[in-house]
Amino acid sequence: MRAKMLQALAKLLVCVAALAGAGLPAGAQTAAGDPDAPRKADLITAYKILVNEGILDSFGHITIRSAKDPNIFFMPRAMPPALVSLDDLLELRVSDSQPVDPKGRRVNGERYIHGEIYKARPDVMSVIHSHSQAVIPLSLTAIKMKPVVAQAGFLPPETPNFEIRDARKDGDRGMQVTDSARGAALARTLSSHPVALMRGHGEVVVGASVKQAVVYAAYVDINARMQTQALLLSRDIVTMNEPELFKPEEFDINRPWEHLKQKTLDDAARAKVDRAQFGLDETQAKR
């Protein structure tokens, strides 16, 4: 009798734990032996972190290059970043930014950002495109983002700002990077840098891992806000000089990655709510 009761209570506790867990990926889900499995788990965590930081809004995306095949990258289907899970990842080819198998799902219209950067930059294993509201004001002006905060020493002396008008063919329309030509133009603007702003749109951030790209994106956000606020106070500000910039290997990204993850967990723990409450039509969501 007591056993049965404890069994029932255990079920309740599992339920409460699920409410607290809020959909963050368990390391235990990684398939043994697949080098992409832990990377994919980090990719899902990366989505949770950058949504939580307000860096990814309704339209941003993060991808990773496969560790097994450099011509493959993983990108979620077209969907809100807040909802991305492992099951939403599609395999795309670097060569043409097309899905190996779309599985009947809608691919993301801006996948060319990722494909063309992976093509131009063999060193890049992860690409983030976000609409960070910290960088957009700078991107609308002729003022260049420069490194001003200690942890943003990975930035070049001046971060390039992509102007899509230079990449758009005569008669073409729109701000989005929706074909290979636009993606290649963006990759040329990015050049060998870790970041490029995109005028009126946001930014791309790249890294040798998704952890590095996430940490860089977080500090780009802080650097842009600090530089902007300082410029409002004075046109004469101190930016970092050459001995203050650093090589990627000089920056321990594990600490900020763990810090950002903990903040996200605190937030996520507020609750796990059943989406079915909204009567969401899954067919519609997968368009």
Place this chain on the structure above:
Amino acid sequence: MRAKMLQALAKLLVCVAALAGAGLPAGAQTAAGDPDAPRKADLITAYKILVNEGILDSFGHITIRSAKDPNIFFMPRAMPPALVSLDDLLELRVSDSQPVDPKGRRVNGERYIHGEIYKARPDVMSVIHSHSQAVIPLSLTAIKMKPVVAQAGFLPPETPNFEIRDARKDGDRGMQVTDSARGAALARTLSSHPVALMRGHGEVVVGASVKQAVVYAAYVDINARMQTQALLLSRDIVTMNEPELFKPEEFDINRPWEHLKQKTLDDAARAKVDRAQFGLDETQAKR
């Protein structure tokens, strides 16, 4: 015995789920066959989203036009937006902004905003009036809001700014749109646009659906903040040109709608608290 225990535990789980649910509308509540039922459910969700985004404060309101009768729109009684439920909706006539049946409840003093816009704009199925703190500073100056962020390409090159002094009769007082003449003047300022600012007051946003109006309101907020911040950095900013603006049908609003809904759910899930704790007098609340 075990069945009884599980039954009792099930009741507890229902209770916990209700705490987590936080009053978001179940699709299941929609009456079969009534084309307005799903629209009304979206309207309640819209209130939750825009309160959560800080776009609706104590006095904003959202309405929808009936899908069955274009001379009818649904508007909550005069009440705080955070508390609106299906039961609070009243039917009002487009022709004179008066309730079909007030059901003993106090109608909203600014219902003329909605009635007069529905009268002037047969294409509009939803109207939002908010006191967004992102747009008010711009509305106090001679600077026009212009589209600067990619997702705000639905905006006209210059968004009109309603000056109630031009609509107020000699000797009249107040900033609010409390009669048909003021409502009609606002509708003339709005013209065929999706948005008009209102000097010192906020804005109106309209859409072909409540989802579209909500997504537009969210991006108006972002666009105003980005333009404002950029103008503090430099008077010479890049605004979007004609090939960068888009038609409504070119903008997939489902993704931002789902994203905003998920953010709202995360927040709402924190808890459902019994208003009775405050000893609220329902008669008073319904005045």
Place this chain on the structure above:
Amino acid sequence: MRAKMLQALAKLLVCVAALAGAGLPAGAQTAAGDPDAPRKADLITAYKILVNEGILDSFGHITIRSAKDPNIFFMPRAMPPALVSLDDLLELRVSDSQPVDPKGRRVNGERYIHGEIYKARPDVMSVIHSHSQAVIPLSLTAIKMKPVVAQAGFLPPETPNFEIRDARKDGDRGMQVTDSARGAALARTLSSHPVALMRGHGEVVVGASVKQAVVYAAYVDINARMQTQALLLSRDIVTMNEPELFKPEEFDINRPWEHLKQKTLDDAARAKVDRAQFGLDETQAKR
């Protein structure tokens, strides 16, 4: 058997409800027949609301005048606003700002703000002193706060700014209002207005009820932020003219009061945590 189980589960639910309740005052606690009882309950709610809005920080205070004796006002002992409960209220005399019976507790050093305003203003039933970060920047400059947002039409054309240097006797020190002379000087600056800024310190807001004072304080905060942001964009802004200002009776404060209360409940519901976890020494806390 089932009855016992449901009984046990009911106890659990009571516990969960207590966790969700988060210490907001039950109307049921008001002693029947005491006209000050519901006012005191509103006072506690007012503390929760203004802490939640970020308007009260570690040192702000709210008081109410007794409905039974106009020479008495109720003020919490010296303590952090976030922790105020009914049990912390002391009775003070308007005539000299001294406690009727200190009950061994430390009275607030700035009680003269309240006593002297109640003395000078028989119409005032509630006084708020806060360190609102929205008004402090304005208070440091020669720029006057003016009404710019529709709901702040209760403001005078120019809100006075209290300079304590004018009230401090030669050789006296400090920014705080710690005696009757300073309190009386502040009351003279306030004059017949609902608000006075205090240079480098914050503001006082008064009302015919604690609800009115809270709603006014919330809109003072919004008005100051909107005016500040607009002035950064342009020195030429539109402020409200005489026909746009309103009498207190023209402003329904119930709606914003209910809205602010609901926001506070949502926040408070996150949890109720036992202060004993911190091993707080109650004797020390009551100093």
Place this chain on the structure above:
Amino acid sequence: MRAKMLQALAKLLVCVAALAGAGLPAGAQTAAGDPDAPRKADLITAYKILVNEGILDSFGHITIRSAKDPNIFFMPRAMPPALVSLDDLLELRVSDSQPVDPKGRRVNGERYIHGEIYKARPDVMSVIHSHSQAVIPLSLTAIKMKPVVAQAGFLPPETPNFEIRDARKDGDRGMQVTDSARGAALARTLSSHPVALMRGHGEVVVGASVKQAVVYAAYVDINARMQTQALLLSRDIVTMNEPELFKPEEFDINRPWEHLKQKTLDDAARAKVDRAQFGLDETQAKR
């Protein structure tokens, strides 16, 4: 039977309470008779408070000097501030900033900030180094932080701003304080003050106790934001004069400390999440 059920329910309640408790240190954990034990508990609380206030980010740190041996200070191993617990504290020597026993853990690279300040300032019992985004913009300009808000009267008329270029030897690189020479230079800039800004990096704040240092850090943050915002409005602002500054003993830090702790508890109570969900490798985390 009923006893067993209540026992099982009690276990559930313990679990729920643990979820609510969120890792704040119990006073009961302090070892009787050790004068450092309550100080260490305050140190952990200090971490929770300053993470919650957004003043400590991924890289900030707080230390305390031992009450038993003035040549010893306690500092967490190199790790994200949000995760610090009693078990992470290491003993370091003031004389050379080296650990008495590293216990196989990675010591913090910037421990010289703390060691050199404790060496130069026998009055200091706690040191905070943070990357507060409120002070960084000022630190990039030639504008000095000055006291402008009443509770920041502990500040000197001008707060010094540390320029690491003056402390870096020829050919040396980096913004961080990673050796005794840099730490000693920072201590010289700090001089007898409670605060020094650090250009492009953040600040150091010191106190006669960790509570004082935390409260000072919170008001440095507010003062910097208020001064910055006021300067954007007008170059002619009123800063506090000599009779408005105060001695440390004139400022009751218990009230803001309790207030900040309560805010942190409210936040922490949202949930306690098992880090194991992320499959964290403890070995890796301890590097």
